[in-house]
Amino acid sequence: MRAVEVTGESMLPALRPGDWLLVRSGARIVPGSVVVARHPRRDLLIVKRAVRREAGGWWLESDNQRAAGRQDSWDFGAVPDGLIVGRVLLRYWPRPSLRLGPP
Numbered sequence: 001m002r003a004v005e006v007t008g009e010s011m012l013p014a015l016r017p018g019d020w021l022l023v024r025s026g027a028r029i030v031p032g033s034v035v036v037a038r039h040p041r042r043d044l045l046i047v048k049r050a051v052r053r054e055a056g057g058w059w060l061e062s063d064n065q066r067a068a069g070r071q072d073s074w075d076f077g078a079v080p081d082g083l084i085v086g087r088v089l090l091r092y093w094p095r096p097s098l099r100l101g102p103p
Helices: none
Strands: 002-005 020-024 034-038 045-054 057-061 084-093
Touching (some): 002 084, 034 057
Antiparallel strands (some): 002 020, 034 045
């Protein structure tokens, strides 16, 4: 398990800057899951929605495609499995817990 803070507005309305998420490594990912991954080209973590499996990994998209500075698979392609940190289980701060995506 790991805690991750959301920055930026690319996952609005589901997630807002300042939200804290509980992330589980090794959790099963299915289309619709919210995941944390390592950016393929930069040294940072990203929070995105897993859209589909591809030969090269997971296609990850922002919920808010109009967010300033948003980057997702439309910019860098599918994200290899090795860069997926884990699936978001819940948001625990500052709002009440809310399940995100399918089980």
